[in-house]
Amino acid sequence: MASSVPRTVYLGTFISAPHAGPEAGLEIRDGAVLVSAGGVIEKCDWSVRSAEEARAVFGVGEEVGVRTLGEGEGNGFWFPGFVDTHIHAPQYPNTGIFGQSTLLDWLETYTFPLESSLGNPNSPLYTSHPTHNAPTDPLTRAKQIYRRVISRTLASGTTTAAYYATIHVEATNALADLALELGQRALIGRVCMDEARTCPEYYRDESTEVSMANSRACVEHCRTLDPSGERIKPILTPRFAPSCQLSTLTALARLAKQEHLMVQTHISETTSEIEMVRRMFPDSDSYAAVYDDAGLLGEKTILAHAVHLSKEERALVRERKAKVAHCPASNSALGSGYCPVRTLLEEGIDVGLGTDVSGGFSLSVLEAVRQAYLVSRTVAYHAGGNTKYNIGLAEGLHLATVGGAKVVGMEGRMGAFREGMLWDVQEVGLGRVDGNGKGESSAVDLFGWEFWEEKVAKWVWNGDDRNVKRVWIGGRLVHGQD
Template sequence: MAAADDGRKAIFFGRFISAPGPESLLIRQGAVLVSSSNGHGVIEKTDWTLTTPAAAFEAFGVEEQDVDFHQTMNNGFFFPGFIDTHIHASQYPNVGIFEASLGGKEPLADTNGAYEGDRGTETVNHSTSNPLSKADAVYTKVIRRTLSYGTTTASYFATISVPATNLLADLAFKFGQRAYIGRVCMDHPDTCPTYYRDETPDQSLANAIASIEHIQKLDSKGELLAPIVTPRFAPSCQTETLSLLGQLATDRKLRVQTHISENIGELALVKHLFPQYKSYTDVYHQTGLLTSRTILAHGIHLDDRELETIRTQGSKISHCPASNSALGSGFCPVRKLLDNGIDVSLGTDVSGGYSVSILDSVRQACLVSRQLGYVNGGDKKWNIGVTEGLWLATVGGAKCVGMEGRLGGFEPGMLFDVQEIDLSGENSPVDIFGWEKWDERIDKWVWNGDDRNVKNVWVGGRMVHSGK
């Protein structure tokens, strides 16, 4: 078993497929040498001329007994790990039932906010003897499940609870997922229930800092685990709070994540709560939250002036097609965003989205783009194809989390965050007959594949999931 996380080098041999550009599906046969001498599983060398394992050992100048070795199956390939740029870890129990269960009075949260519910509409249960037991169960499951679907990097919203947020960070670090963890900030008395908000802007800032410092103690370099400043969305925070968080992100050079322009009702609420600002985007801009390290989820209903501001600031958009369709939020104009020079990635938005699978987000992005083309007179310029969808899920994600050039491909110097896909086997939902070209097999994988095709997953060269 190739691990490459114990100081040994590893050779990966077989077929390597990636999407380095929106119209470029790169299919190569050869070998990759991964070095973990620095503890981070970096691609040291590649050779796309090699046809046998023996040739790989010779080309890389290593002895077989001195390295770990892993080879793909005949119908298998290595593919860059998926990057989920918007997921609510604490909402995972509601996957598949969307928000329907959250309007009732059943207990959905523990005393530390392990379950947050959608938009802060949950009741609190004080009965558990261990206030973090639910958080432990939920966060363990969501991390393991996302890894099993090939998600090597995730940008997580947690809850307002510092202990529960810190636990999410502990678990992500333990299981080896590359993760950006955000303690959710909410303190607006008109939009947040009394039991689920910070009392003051200063308290919101102090709690955010507490989680940030815990996360940075776990990984001081921020290579595998890093904090991300997380105002839930503008209506959940007072103006002072947004400004304090913006200053915090600037002073400490931190990533930021939040929501923007998800639905029409939200736009009206922002206009009502922040009449002094020109637009939803302007709220974030004027409070210092709109930076080149900012991920804005959704971005469906942005006007041209907002698009220009986002482009100028270098902020990113996380497109969440399944969630947008499930909640009836609208169609995100991804082509327009890209044409305006804005980086776009994919998010599952669990539990607004019904699945933690970024592969499913790829196909949903393709489908939504066709519906958008239809409502625009059948113009196919809106269409997102399979290759472009995979590019958004890997390279696009890397750009949005500030890891461009380090994730999303198989070039020397890149981190080895990789999933091994196997299209064969009795349990595979993809039927391969043998005469398909490899680009056709990739099409079949995107439209029919799931976690049953994920054989192994590595993050930084460390094997973090094995589907056996």
């Protein structure tokens, strides 16, 4: 993993989301990028057009390889890897399964049985869903699911993911091991949930003490795997306020401060959840205040959803510099609500995108970009057709890369083609239709007359993992053929 990769020149069309601010246009440039043996961008040049020119401009010889786009000119491009700021790895087998449920009954019916099956051999899932085709040992099952999640998210261009695991130490550590093995940058969160009023007996921590001891064990495991925290980073993960005892929330906050740890949790996903928080935490002024009163709201905190925050809560979130993981697919599919992302951005809150598997039905961040666009149109429509609420494609891609980097504490390290940034990149290839209307099977068909902005739009709306030809993380090829 820490092994170095060959110093390499990448040549072709480089496209990235607007870096300065989400309102600008796409950055589309031809040229070359020199990547160090450590996987960091050394130099960029937007004038060269050939391997020879690139070697001359960068002052490197034949020992440095030059990689061109496999799909050829006009049909492929380099794009920064996606950051998924909110994904529940153990829930992946349930993607698309939610019936007509909404958040709270969805948790009871679909989610807790599946999550518990990764550590508890008596999980109700083993009774309700018997099988002869899948592992029935919890840890084996966890490894099966986690390997698949990481492989499939990598194949969809996700280079960094902020994972929720389960409450189980062994399975959570296995997720960290697999992310390291497969080369994905990952935030690994053991889920804390110990409130008997909301967590089923078969799936909860027994006490604040157990919750803290198990959380520490997972933090230590991650730090042993990767002391730098650049690849594998532990993140404290109280599921959400109603699932944690107040003593646990405050103990987690203390640990976060002592150990400089990141924190992730959910906030204001649905109105009935907010009502529950109000009943359970009568001493706090708001949902956001519950976290703030416990000491959990800081610049290293990722808040998922934030659909229904009040103006006062948004001001508090911004004041504390906490980040938001916007999860549009999940919110729309579960009928949770429509997050006013434009408002959050304008008020100065950092926002990234989350797939929220499996409240979200897809592990593709590109699908999250689409859904963010659609959610913003819903917000605009119900604000009397006020188009200022629209989130366009360039903005969506900004949230998926630059925005996501801010949310996971990697601001300035990824999301663009700039000196000093990591080579966390996907090579995108689109499908070409020939003059007779034939072409390979691809959900994105180029007819030959599209401008780059149009090609990117076609990719965003119809692209899938078939268009992700190769993925590098820190300069290492982690998906696709060399």
